[in-house]
Amino acid sequence: MILHRTVHLLTACDRSNRTFIERTSIKHNKCVCHMHSMHIYINDLPQTTSRTSHTKHVDIQLNSGMRTISGSIMSTPVPWLPILSSIAPAAIRRMSASVTVMDKIWQHPNLPVFDDVIAHPEVQLPSRSPIWSTVFHTDWSVDKAWKEDWFKTEVSNQFLITDPAICQPDFDLEPKDWTLLNHFRTGHGLCAATLHDCGIRDDPFCACGSKQTMLHIINECPLTKFPGGLHALHAAENDSVTWLRKLSIR
Ligand SMILES: [Zn+2]
Numbered sequence: 001m002i003l004h005r006t007v008h009l010l011t012a013c014d015r016s017n018r019t020f021i022e023r024t025s026i027k028h029n030k031c032v033c034h035m036h037s038m039h040i041y042i043n044d045l046p047q048t049t050s051r052t053s054h055t056k057h058v059d060i061q062l063n064s065g066m067r068t069i070s071g072s073i074m075s076t077p078v079p080w081l082p083i084l085s086s087i088a089p090a091a092i093r094r095m096s097a098s099v100t101v102m103d104k105i106w107q108h109p110n111l112p113v114f115d116d117v118i119a120h121p122e123v124q125l126p127s128r129s130p131i132w133s134t135v136f137h138t139d140w141s142v143d144k145a146w147k148e149d150w151f152k153t154e155v156s157n158q159f160l161i162t163d164p165a166i167c168q169p170d171f172d173l174e175p176k177d178w179t180l181l182n183h184f185r186t187g188h189g190l191c192a193a194t195l196h197d198c199g200i201r202d203d204p205f206c207a208c209g210s211k212q213t214m215l216h217i218i219n220e221c222p223l224t225k226f227p228g229g230l231h232a233l234h235a236a237e238n239d240s241v242t243w244l245r246k247l248s249i250r
Helices: 002-024 028-043 055-070 080-085 090-107 113-117 142-152 175-186 192-197 214-220 229-234 240-246
Strands: none
Touching: 055 080, 055 090, 055 175, 080 175, 090 113, 090 142, 175 214, 175 229, 175 240, 214 229, 229 240
């Protein structure tokens, strides 16, 4: 029931964020506050609830909200969404909540819950994942876990991000510039190749004659390429906003 309500709450939050951005041009970093509130709410759920497989319904809504904040299109790989939104992945935040709870229980053996968790009875249903079944390392931290997670999965343009836990450059840009910048960072944007794949354009070609991908626009195209390439654009160097605003794609 709690998860069901959470999914509804997140859907409403996501819709309101999208409406704010579309109608009032409110900046995405304000919407991050809404999303953070939702994450905190989820982390406060009882551990027995937040560790069930049903949390995937919550994660779908959280990802949808992060797509709104970062302006990402549907094909953008999920690991990019927390980085661009500057919100740690939900699974890691849940793990962090579990670590905190287990720490408290270990430090207070007089608590009635101590025997239930530390000297727990044998698990009768193997499909369950009780909090005591997770092995916690003493040096575990959100930032460290996030970094490990980021580098163990192959993601487009992964080399741009050396530390996923820091706020990425130009986080306070206008929404339309921020969105386009993120399309270049992830390599997933509304270029001719993507529009052609979706059946919206007849051909995938750029005005220069080559296939137009996001990487082509920034690194190779003689008509548009950015001095310093993707690295410089990501670091918001060499007047990146002026360059973004000159482009015909959005
Ligand atoms: Zn071109």
